[in-house]
Amino acid sequence: MSEQVHNRLAMVRAERKVSRQALAEAVGVHYQTIGYIERGQYNPSLDLALRVAEFFDLPVEALFSLRPFRPLTDEVYGRNK
Amino acid sequence: MTTAGAPRRDRRPRYDERMFSIMNNREADALYATVARRRVAVAVHVVLTVASVVTGVGVYVTGRTWLAIVLIALILPWCVATGVINGATRGLLELRTHVLDERQLAERDRVRARANRLTTYLLAGAVIGVAVCAWTGQVPTGNLLAPVLVAVFVAHWLMPMWVAGLAARDEPEEGLEAL
Numbered sequence: 681m682s683e684q685v686h687n688r689l690a691m692v693r694a695e696r697k698v699s700r701q702a703l704a705e706a707v708g709v710h711y712q713t714i715g716y717i718e719r720g721q722y723n724p725s726l727d728l729a730l731r732v733a734e735f736f737d738l739p740v741e742a743l744f745s746l747r748p749f750r751p752l753t754d755e756v757y758g759r760n761k
Numbered sequence: 762m763t764t765a766g767a768p769r770r771d772r773r774p775r776y777d778e779r780m781f782s783i784m785n786n787r788e789a790d791a792l793y794a795t796v797a798r799r800r801v802a803v804a805v806h807v808v809l810t811v812a813s814v815v816t817g818v819g820v821y822v823t824g825r826t827w828l829a830i831v832l833i834a835l836i837l838p839w840c841v842a843t844g845v846i847n848g849a850t851r852g853l854l855e856l857r858t859h860v861l862d863e864r865q866l867a868e869r870d871r872v873r874a875r876a877n878r879l880t881t882y883l884l885a886g887a888v889i890g891v892a893v894c895a896w897t898g899q900v901p902t903g904n905l906l907a908p909v910l911v912a913v914f915v916a917h918w919l920m921p922m923w924v925a926g927l928a929a930r931d932e933p934e935e936g937l938e939a940l
Binding site for chain 2: 700708709710712713714715716718719721722724725727728
């Protein structure tokens with residue numbers, strides 16, 4: 681079982697220009713919880729992960745993964761490293 | 762972006778709203794912004810608690826009025842130190858369960874479990890200490906009972922707060938927060 685769930689929350693939040701406080705209020709958690717998830721210090725429950733994904737209108741696997749995410753530029757420009 | 766998964770905090774009773782805003786008031790952030798400052802706050806709280814208990818027992822045993830004034834003088838800074846720790850933990854132990862989110866509930870459970878373990882060691886130490894005193898006959902057990910019970914009760918009551926104060930983590934760094 682993976683001990684850490686990797687996420688792209690900080691990046692997506694920055695891209696969508698959503699503050700931690702706004703996201704926290706929308707998904708019904710404390711703003712610190714969002715910060716801890718972004719820092720990898722807390723793994724969200726499935727329920728919370730789905731709520732965050734729903735807020736951004738993204739599939740949950742676009743935000744959370746058991747394996748580290750590839751850099752977005754690699755994915756967009758197709759580098760295979 | 763949707764707003765589904767709605768803020769459950771909208772439906773909180775007024776008491777919870779008030780407590781939540783007090784516990785999350787960030788005006789005194791500087792007092793507990795770093796690990797070192799939180800440790801100092803907890804250490805000060807422990808010292809003030811010990812001094813208050815000793816003074817309180819002194820008032821009970823000697824009946825001296827001036828000790829009661831000292832006790833009141835100790836309780837005022839104790840209340841401030843309590844507020845600092847509660848601020849550092851964002852009210853982890855003071856807010857009601859339905860106000861806390863899943864991460865806070867998990868943290869509160871961890872804090873309580875650790876505090877319970879520490880209190881168990883403390884109780885074991887108290888039992889052994891009283892037993893040794895009774896066995897050696899240095900101090901009459903009857904005289905020890907009340908102060909030891911009060912001390913253990915206070916430690917049991919406040920240990921979760923001390924543990925929570927020491928376990929509190931730094932605020933997630935700013936940066937994106939400015940958005």
